[in-house]
Amino acid sequence: MFRNQYDTDVTTWSPTGRLFQVEYAMEAVKQGSAAIGLRSRSHVVLACVNKAQSELSSHQRKIFKVDDHIGVAIAGLTADGRVLSRYMRSESINHSFTYESPLPVGRLVVHLADKAQVCTQRSWKRPYGVGLLVGGLDESGAHLYYNCPSGNYFEYQAFAIGSRSQAAKTYLERRFESFQESSREDLIKDAILAIRETLQGETLKSSLCTVSVLGVDEAFHFLDQESIQKVIDTFEKVPEEEEDAGEGEAEPEAATGAAGTGEQGCSGDQDVAPMEI
Amino acid sequence: MTFTVPIDNGDSVRIAEEESQRTLYPYVTGTSIVAIKYKDGVLMASDMGGSYGSTLRYKNIERVKAIGKHSLLGASGEISDFQEILRYLDELTLNDNMWDDGNSLGPKEIHNYLTRVMYNRRNKLNPLWNTLVLGGVKNGKSYLGMVSMIGVSFEDDHVATGFGNHLARPILRDEWHADLSFEDGVKLLEKCMRVLLYRDRSAINKLQIAKITEEGVTVSQPYSLKTFWEFSSFHNPTAGAEGSW
Numbered sequence: 047m048f049r050n051q052y053d054t055d056v057t058t059w060s061p062t063g064r065l066f067q068v069e070y071a072m073e074a075v076k077q078g079s080a081a082i083g084l085r086s087r088s089h090v091v092l093a094c095v096n097k098a099q100s101e102l103s104s105h106q107r108k109i110f111k112v113d114d115h116i117g118v119a120i121a122g123l124t125a126d127g128r129v130l131s132r133y134m135r136s137e138s139i140n141h142s143f144t145y146e147s148p149l150p151v152g153r154l155v156v157h158l159a160d161k162a163q164v165c166t167q168r169s170w171k172r173p174y175g176v177g178l179l180v181g182g183l184d185e186s187g188a189h190l191y192y193n194c195p196s197g198n199y200f201e202y203q204a205f206a207i208g209s210r211s212q213a214a215k216t217y218l219e220r221r222f223e224s225f226q227e228s229s230r231e232d233l234i235k236d237a238i239l240a241i242r243e244t245l246q247g248e249t250l251k252s253s254l255c256t257v258s259v260l261g262v263d264e265a266f267h268f269l270d271q272e273s274i275q276k277v278i279d280t281f282e283k284v285p286e287e288e289e290d291a292g293e294g295e296a297e298p299e300a301a302t303g304a305a306g307t308g309e310q311g312c313s314g315d316q317d318v319a320p321m322e323i
Numbered sequence: 324m325t326f327t328v329p330i331d332n333g334d335s336v337r338i339a340e341e342e343s344q345r346t347l348y349p350y351v352t353g354t355s356i357v358a359i360k361y362k363d364g365v366l367m368a369s370d371m372g373g374s375y376g377s378t379l380r381y382k383n384i385e386r387v388k389a390i391g392k393h394s395l396l397g398a399s400g401e402i403s404d405f406q407e408i409l410r411y412l413d414e415l416t417l418n419d420n421m422w423d424d425g426n427s428l429g430p431k432e433i434h435n436y437l438t439r440v441m442y443n444r445r446n447k448l449n450p451l452w453n454t455l456v457l458g459g460v461k462n463g464k465s466y467l468g469m470v471s472m473i474g475v476s477f478e479d480d481h482v483a484t485g486f487g488n489h490l491a492r493p494i495l496r497d498e499w500h501a502d503l504s505f506e507d508g509v510k511l512l513e514k515c516m517r518v519l520l521y522r523d524r525s526a527i528n529k530l531q532i533a534k535i536t537e538e539g540v541t542v543s544q545p546y547s548l549k550t551f552w553e554f555s556s557f558h559n560p561t562a563g564a565e566g567s568w
Contacts, residue, residue, distance in 0.1 A: 143439075144435060144436055145428070145431075145432035145436055146431060146432065146435040147429070147432045147435070150424070150426040152422075152426065153422060153426070184424075185425055185427075186425045186426075
């Protein structure tokens with residue numbers, strides 16, 4: 047990205063038909079720490095890396111419960127994310143009050159997207175600088191959506207946003223075909239493994255990540271540290287057997303990180319090939 | 324309605340105007356609705372009369388209407404308010420259909436929406452003068468509920484409005500049971516409607532029975548019940564008390 051004369055205003059088009067302010071807002075999403083979402087037919091798992099401003103502070107909350115049947119993970123300007131979560135909670139509660147019935151997540155996501163679009167077409171506003179991974183249920187089962195600052199939204203089987211999300215995405219791309227029929231436990235495990243990919247060599251500890259689950263018979267809730275650690279232990283006990291996942295850019299990765307992939311530990315999938323660097 | 328001679332007092336004109344905007348009495352009214360859950364869904368019966376005070380003025384009013392794919396709404400009370408409610412629901416179901424996303428409003432959602440509407444109007448001292456019966460089936464589950472003009476709302480296996488509260492409910496309490504067949508359900512409703520026909524002066528002998536199941540809504544053609552007037556006590560009703568009726 048480089049500065050040019052068409053990027054001051056969100057309401058100024060560039061000659062090539064781009065709105066640079068919107069694109070810059072999407073860059074802000076990439077600066078936030080990673081957030082990951084995956085879904086099966088009946089469950090959605092949202093996970094994120096706990097990033098703290100400094101050693102002295104606690105980490106920022108990036109996953110929010112919107113309702114029993116909807117959760118959201120954010121990456122980017124967390125303040126914008128908090129405001130949007132409040133909006134989502136408000137919409138959800140208003141719908142529940144009027145209809146005594148949960149708001150279908152597909153409709154919530156459209157309301158969110160329309161709200162974001164407004165900010166791309168008013169000269170006195172700016173786009174929201176946060177990407178939202180919205181997981182939830184509606185009549186047709188579990189869904190995962192990504193809402194971006196441009197006002198677009200997409201449905202995904204699995205997705206990752208934020209810094210070093212490419213590593214997670216590559217992992218998810220290899221595995222996503224099995225997610226639809228995955229069990230809840232496998233889905234959680236895949237989420238934590240995807241988080242590990244973004245850590246680039248740091249040891250994966252339960253204190254470093256937050257994981258949340260919701261499902262057809264399960265209200266949205268966070269997993270406690272113990273349960274996360276248990277899942278980590280199932281694949282971390284075998285010392286490294288292969289290199290870690292590298293970034294999308296071909297940066298040579300010298301170290302084989304402490305987070306080795308004990309492939310035999312992973313249930314179901316014996317033949318995960320070592321990542322090409 | 325209060326009228327004050329508007330001598331240089333803008334307020335009283337405004338208040339008089341506001342007063343005249345509130346519903347104070349119903350004008351054209353429908354009488355009872357009786358509805359029950361049965362094996363495949365819900366059955367609802369109503370007659371087709373619209374009374375103008377004590378005159379039975381309109382004899383072809385449909386007081387039971389299908390709402391969306393999954394619900395049936397019956398109303399007693401002010402007919403014009405019923406029509407207004409149908410317009411609200413029309414808008415609601417239209418917007419729901421426009422989403423086109425596989426989700427749809429079921430009877431529970433519509434019942435709760437109506438409860439909100441009725442209660443809010445009541446709070447503004449401007450009620451919709453109806454008692455509504457909402458029945459429906461969605462995903463195999465039957466639903467039957469009622470909302471009154473002051474916003475009292477509840478669900479039950481069998482409901483009745485107006486005179487039906489007094490005449491039909493005792494019959495339903497004794498004779499309703501779960502998993503009635505269609506024929507038994509209709510017989511039960513006809514029994515209630517016959518009693519109402521004999522004893523409710525605003526009932527007419529032209530009724531419709533509507534049925535809603537998972538497949539959808541069917542409203543029967545209007546028909547009439549057989550009545551029997553040859554009871555011996557009808558022959559000389561004042562035999563025991565000359566001068567009475």
